[in-house]
Amino acid sequence: MMRVCGQIVLRDLRLALRQGFDAFIVLMFFVITVTLFPLGVGSEPNLLARMGPGVIWVAALLSTMLSLDRLFQHDYEDGSLELLLLSPVPLELLVLAKVAAHWLLTGLPLIIVTPLLAVFMNMPVEGYGVLLLSMLLGTPVSSFIGAVGGALTLGARRGGVLVSLLILPLYIPLLIFGVSAIDAAIGGLSVRPHLLILGAMLVAAIPLATWAASASLRQACE
Amino acid sequence: MPEILRAKIDGNPYILPMFRFANPNRFLRIGKGIMPWSAGLSILCIGVGLYLALFVSPPDYQQKETVRIMYVHVPSAWMALFIYSSMVISSAMALIWKHPLADLIAKASAPVGTGFTIICLATGSLWGKPMWGTWWVWDARLTSVLILFFLYLGYIALNNAFDDPARGAKASAVLALVGAVNLPIIKFSVDWWNTLHQPASVTRLDVPAVHSSMLWPLLLMAFGFTFFYVTILVLRVRSEIAAAKIRNIQLAEARG
Numbered sequence: 001m002m003r004v005c006g007q008i009v010l011r012d013l014r015l016a017l018r019q020g021f022d023a024f025i026v027l028m029f030f031v032i033t034v035t036l037f038p039l040g041v042g043s044e045p046n047l048l049a050r051m052g053p054g055v056i057w058v059a060a061l062l063s064t065m066l067s068l069d070r071l072f073q074h075d076y077e078d079g080s081l082e083l084l085l086l087s088p089v090p091l092e093l094l095v096l097a098k099v100a101a102h103w104l105l106t107g108l109p110l111i112i113v114t115p116l117l118a119v120f121m122n123m124p125v126e127g128y129g130v131l132l133l134s135m136l137l138g139t140p141v142s143s144f145i146g147a148v149g150g151a152l153t154l155g156a157r158r159g160g161v162l163v164s165l166l167i168l169p170l171y172i173p174l175l176i177f178g179v180s181a182i183d184a185a186i187g188g189l190s191v192r193p194h195l196l197i198l199g200a201m202l203v204a205a206i207p208l209a210t211w212a213a214s215a216s217l218r219q220a221c222e
Numbered sequence: 223m224p225e226i227l228r229a230k231i232d233g234n235p236y237i238l239p240m241f242r243f244a245n246p247n248r249f250l251r252i253g254k255g256i257m258p259w260s261a262g263l264s265i266l267c268i269g270v271g272l273y274l275a276l277f278v279s280p281p282d283y284q285q286k287e288t289v290r291i292m293y294v295h296v297p298s299a300w301m302a303l304f305i306y307s308s309m310v311i312s313s314a315m316a317l318i319w320k321h322p323l324a325d326l327i328a329k330a331s332a333p334v335g336t337g338f339t340i341i342c343l344a345t346g347s348l349w350g351k352p353m354w355g356t357w358w359v360w361d362a363r364l365t366s367v368l369i370l371f372f373l374y375l376g377y378i379a380l381n382n383a384f385d386d387p388a389r390g391a392k393a394s395a396v397l398a399l400v401g402a403v404n405l406p407i408i409k410f411s412v413d414w415w416n417t418l419h420q421p422a423s424v425t426r427l428d429v430p431a432v433h434s435s436m437l438w439p440l441l442l443m444a445f446g447f448t449f450f451y452v453t454i455l456v457l458r459v460r461s462e463i464a465a466a467k468i469r470n471i472q473l474a475e476a477r478g
Contacts, residue, residue, distance in 0.1 A: 148400055153393075155384065156384055156393075157384070158383070162379055162380065162383050165376045165379050169369045169372035169373055169376065170400070172369055173407075208400075208403075212396050212399065216392075216393055219389065220389075
């Protein structure tokens with residue numbers, strides 16, 4: 001069973017690599033969105049440092065949201081989703097594998113370019129470690145919640161816009177605690193409670209979002 | 223439904239009582255009985271409640287006359303939570319037992335809940351200006367109610383996003399369950415975070431911290447709002463059933 005999950009992760013990675021540019025576009029969106037802020041609000045260093053964590057987090061959540069169509073949409077359109085549903089492996093495990101592949105393709109690249117953007121935003125050095133840590137805990141949660149949204153909107157009219165309406169409100173707690181952890185680190189306060197809550201969100205999202213996404217996938221292919 | 227089948231369902235101890243109400247025609251009959259009563263009680267409660275709230279109850283020693291906003295604000299906040307909770311329960315029933323009316327009840331509740339959430343946010347904002355000196359603060363409770371408002375909108379949007387109404391109903395039922403995580407956050411936000419919004423003063427386990435001259439109009443308004451919700455719910459479910467019948471007739475005609 002684990003082997004099947006590994007195969008699905010590999011398949012998604014291979015597909016993304018062969019289609020090439022897809023993962024890169026999301027990354028570019030992330031970088032460009034953050035770059036717009038210094039141009040929009042002015043390049044005063046203190047102001048940018050104050051806004052940095054929030055801007056990076058918002059941009060990361062928006063980029064994750066843009067990449068959600070890759071999660072199930074292609075499989076739904078070419079029919080491979082129905083074949084996956086027919087397989088003897090529980091659908092929940094398949095969803096876990098799909099989300100893991102999605103995170104490897106979007107979450108991980110976002111985390112890798114984040115330090116560069118933190119330099120752009122003139123963030124204090126004390127915040128870097130916690131910024132990466134909060135993204136490391138937060139981006140998998142955004143992939144999991146996004147999987148629910150992606151599965152719910154399969155076959156809907158204007159699904160891409162609809163998914164933002166469904167998913168962004170659910171991202172708000174993630175954003176609040178992600179940013180407050182970095183602010184605490186910069187202000188010299190304890191980051192433990194914020195990171196623990198982010199970890200709790202991840203632990204809760206793994207079973208709950210997997211269940212909700214599988215339930216909606218079953219309905220989509222009924 | 224044929225008489226024999228109905229007798230079988232009614233007499234069968236293995237059929238859960240809730241399925242006896244799964245028959246739309248029975249719902250229509252019961253709804254017809256309930257509606258005049260709930261509509262009358264709603265008008266009566268809101269009328270008496272408003273009179274007590276606006277003329278009889280004393281002004282607050284700190285907040286003066288603005289405290290009267292509370293008699294609309296607090297019950298509508300309760301209703302916003304209560305209606306979402308009932309949507310969650312009926313969505314769960316629709317998903318687990320495929321109860322045919324539960325879908326309709328969840329769908330019919332959503333716009334009413336959205337309305338109460340708007341009233342709650344608007345009156346809260348009007349109350350916040352004289353009391354806190356600002357229309358809006360990004361405090362935990364205000365933000366979580368705003369999220370509830372977005373969840374309602376998302377539910378309605380998803381419900382209408384599919385060409386097949388059954389698929390929309392199922393997808394939005396899952397969304398309602400996912401959004402249920404927000405309910406405890408709203409309820410306990412004033413206890414978990416030290417916020418500008420005051421903690422609960424009526425729904426406490428010990429004696430409420432509100433004097434009876436203010437508690438009575440508050441409760442009357444809450445009951446009035448609840449009866450209003452029941453009235454609108456019956457009305458909307460009736461029209462949903464009628465719309466489904468019309469759709470079936472049209473389909474049958476199109477088939478020839």
